[in-house]
Amino acid sequence: MPTFLRRPLAPALLLGLMAELLFAWRLTTPSILVFDEVHYVPAARALLALGGPANTEHPLLGKALIAAGIALFGDGPLGWRACSTLAGTTVVVGTYAILWLGLGRTRPALVGALCVLLNFTVFVLARIAMLDGFMAAFVVAGTACLLWAMRASGGAAWRRWTAGAVLLGLATACKWTAAPYVAFAGLAFLALRRPGRWRGMRPIAALAVLGGVSVLAYALTFLPAFFYAREPLTLATLIPFQAEMYARQVQVLPAHTYQSSWWTWPLELRPIWYLYEPVDGAQRGILLLGNPAVMWGGLVAVVACAVAWLRTRSVAAGCAAALWIASLAIWAAIPKSLGFFYYYYLSSIWLGIAIAVAFEVLRERLRYWDEMFLVLAATLFIHFYPILSAAPLSRPGAFQRWMWLDSWA
Numbered sequence: 001m002p003t004f005l006r007r008p009l010a011p012a013l014l015l016g017l018m019a020e021l022l023f024a025w026r027l028t029t030p031s032i033l034v035f036d037e038v039h040y041v042p043a044a045r046a047l048l049a050l051g052g053p054a055n056t057e058h059p060l061l062g063k064a065l066i067a068a069g070i071a072l073f074g075d076g077p078l079g080w081r082a083c084s085t086l087a088g089t090t091v092v093v094g095t096y097a098i099l100w101l102g103l104g105r106t107r108p109a110l111v112g113a114l115c116v117l118l119n120f121t122v123f124v125l126a127r128i129a130m131l132d133g134f135m136a137a138f139v140v141a142g143t144a145c146l147l148w149a150m151r152a153s154g155g156a157a158w159r160r161w162t163a164g165a166v167l168l169g170l171a172t173a174c175k176w177t178a179a180p181y182v183a184f185a186g187l188a189f190l191a192l193r194r195p196g197r198w199r200g201m202r203p204i205a206a207l208a209v210l211g212g213v214s215v216l217a218y219a220l221t222f223l224p225a226f227f228y229a230r231e232p233l234t235l236a237t238l239i240p241f242q243a244e245m246y247a248r249q250v251q252v253l254p255a256h257t258y259q260s261s262w263w264t265w266p267l268e269l270r271p272i273w274y275l276y277e278p279v280d281g282a283q284r285g286i287l288l289l290g291n292p293a294v295m296w297g298g299l300v301a302v303v304a305c306a307v308a309w310l311r312t313r314s315v316a317a318g319c320a321a322a323l324w325i326a327s328l329a330i331w332a333a334i335p336k337s338l339g340f341f342y343y344y345y346l347s348s349i350w351l352g353i354a355i356a357v358a359f360e361v362l363r364e365r366l367r368y369w370d371e372m373f374l375v376l377a378a379t380l381f382i383h384f385y386p387i388l389s390a391a392p393l394s395r396p397g398a399f400q401r402w403m404w405l406d407s408w409a
Contacts, residue, residue, distance in 0.1 A: 008100050008109070012093050015113050019092040022117070023085040023126040028077040030284055030390050035274040037129045040066055041080050044129070052230030056241075057248035061173035061221040062131035069129075080129040087137035088126020091349060092117045094140035099356050101147040102316055111370045112356030118377040119294045120388050121348045124286060127389070128274065132345045135174035139181050139346060142167030146185055150192075153199030158209070161201065165210045169217030176249065177343070180330050182214050184323075192315065252337045262331035265344035268295055269407050272341050275390060276399065282392030285399055288341060289384070289408065290348050293377040298324075298351025301358035308361045320357040324350040 033041055043055035044066035055063060065083045073079035096113035100106065116122055125133040145164030149157045168185065171178035186207050189198065198206065222241075225233040233241060260270035271289040278284070302324050309318035327347040331339065359370040386393060387402050403409050 008097075008106065011106060011110055012096055015096055015110075015117070016089050016093045019089040019117055019126075020085060023088045023123065024082075026389065026391075027081050027085065027127060030275060030279045030286075031077050032279055033080070034128055034286060035130070035272070037080060040131060041070075041129050044070060044080075045075065047224060050224065050227050050229060052228045053225065057245055058131060058175060059173045059218070059221060059245070060225060061170060062134040062175065064221070064224065065134050065174075066129045081127055084129055084133045085126050087133040088122055090137040091122055091126075091133075091140050094137070094144045095349065095352055097144040098140070098147060099353060101144065101151065102319070103357070103360055105360070107370075108356040108360040111359060111374065112352045114374055115294050115298075115352035115355050115377060116349055118374070118381045119291045119348055119352060120381070120384060121288065121290050121342075121345055123381075123388055124274065124288050125342070125345060128286075130342070131175050132342055135171050135178050136346050136349060138167045138171030138174060139178050140349065142171060142181070143185070146189075149201075150197045157198055157201055161198070161206060162209055162213055165213035166217045168210075169214035170221065172214065173218045173221035176245075177330065177334070177346075180326075182210060184326055186210055188319070192319075250335050250337070256338055256340075258340060259338045260341055262328065262339050262343070265331075265339075265341055265347070266295070266299055266328065268292070268341075269405070270341055271408055278396075279390075283394070283396055283398065284390040284392060285387045286390050287384075287387045287399075287402070287408070289388075290344075291377055291380050291384075292404070293373065293380050294351055294355065295348065297373065298348075298355050301351065301354040304358040304362065305354050308358070312361075314361055316357050317361050320350070320354045324354055 039055055040063055044063045046052065046054040047060065047063050048067040048070060065087075066080060069082040069084075070079040073082050092113050095116045096109045099109035099112045103109065125136075142164045145160050145167055149160035149164060152160055164185070165182075168178065168182050171181065189206060189210070190203060193203065219238070222233055222238060258270065258272045264270055268290055271287055274286040274288055276285040276287075302321050305314075305317040305321040308314050309321060324347055327350055328344075331343055355373070356370075359366060359373070363370075381388075384402055385391065387399060393399070399409070
């Protein structure tokens with residue numbers, strides 16, 4: 001590996017540039033609203049106009065970021081999706097940072113980040129105006145900040161820890177499903193605290209900052225709603241509004257074509273067609289599917305990490321396995337009447353981390369297997385690219401060539 005790539009900043013910048021170019025290429029196709037964009041783009045327009053509440057089942061920040069894109073680039077496909085590409089790039093670079101901070105080596109950090117970049121879920125959600133991409137970006141960046149704090153002491157550690165808490169609060173301000181990660185961060189701090197880690201940070205004070213700052217950051221994102229022309233929020237109605245959001249989150253909804261149970265998501269049994277219709281002069285499709293190499297290979301990696309932790313008490317392996325397991329367990333506990341494959345988005349990101357850690361733990365036995373794995377993942381990305389990117393297809397039935405399972409159709 002060239003010397004300049006062994007330093008953490010240069011690969012991070014190259015990854016960021018590569019990811020942003022990949023996500024932004026042909027971003028304005030399709031030119032129509034896709035899947036849940038029909039909910040979030042109108043809500044972003046309403047927020048930009050400060051007209052009144054819209055899409056009240058979710059907090060404001062994700063819709064505010066879509067609104068920022070509209071304000072910068074106009075009310076069209078570029079404006080709707082521009083900020084989503086930045087969120088996807090943050091996920092890729094943040095994954096690299098997590099692995100570099102956790103393992104101290106560039107190679108596994110690059111392997112994990114490239115697995116995430118080549119995972120179809122990240123690509124598709126980086127090119128659509130939905131909330132999950134923003135939520136994931138803040139969770140990944142917040143996790144990286146908290147690990148960065150682990151390497152510091154005194155004021156630097158506190159500043160990085162506080163930044164991580166802010167980012168986790170902002171993640172929750174996109175979607176509530178990020179809230180458990182604040183608790184995960186606190187538990188990880190208590191479990192991993194050793195001499196030389198988070199030096200000078202007392203547990204009670206650290207947990208108080210984590211909880212207090214994340215809640216404050218979350219609350220401040222509601223500030224635009226205080227200026228609505230119709231039904232503005234007030235300090236008196238801010239907390240009752242949270243109860244209203246909760247009621248909407250747990251309401252019983254009618255059956256949906258693409259609904260699926262949480263236990264099916266790791267197996268990719270029911271992906272989602274975000275688009276499949278003639279648009280912009282051609283038959284086009286967007287399938288939210290994970291890269292089979294990453295999604296299924298990642299499950300093997302989680303098991304390998306769990307076994308490595310049981311045998312050697314490897315902290316990195318234990319954390320990689322626990323992170324994915326906990327991310328899926330959230331959905332087993334959440335009282336929602338319907339589930340969808342895109343809820344698995346954060347878990348699919350953590351699979352990239354598990355793969356990198358597994359190859360690192362087993363690198364003496366699996367020398368160069370990581371390179372072959374990345375070649376496989378890249379090959380599958382190229383193969384599936386037409387139905388991930390809304391590229392023109394030859395005919396309405398063209399999608400069949402990519403349907404490995406009947407349930408994907």
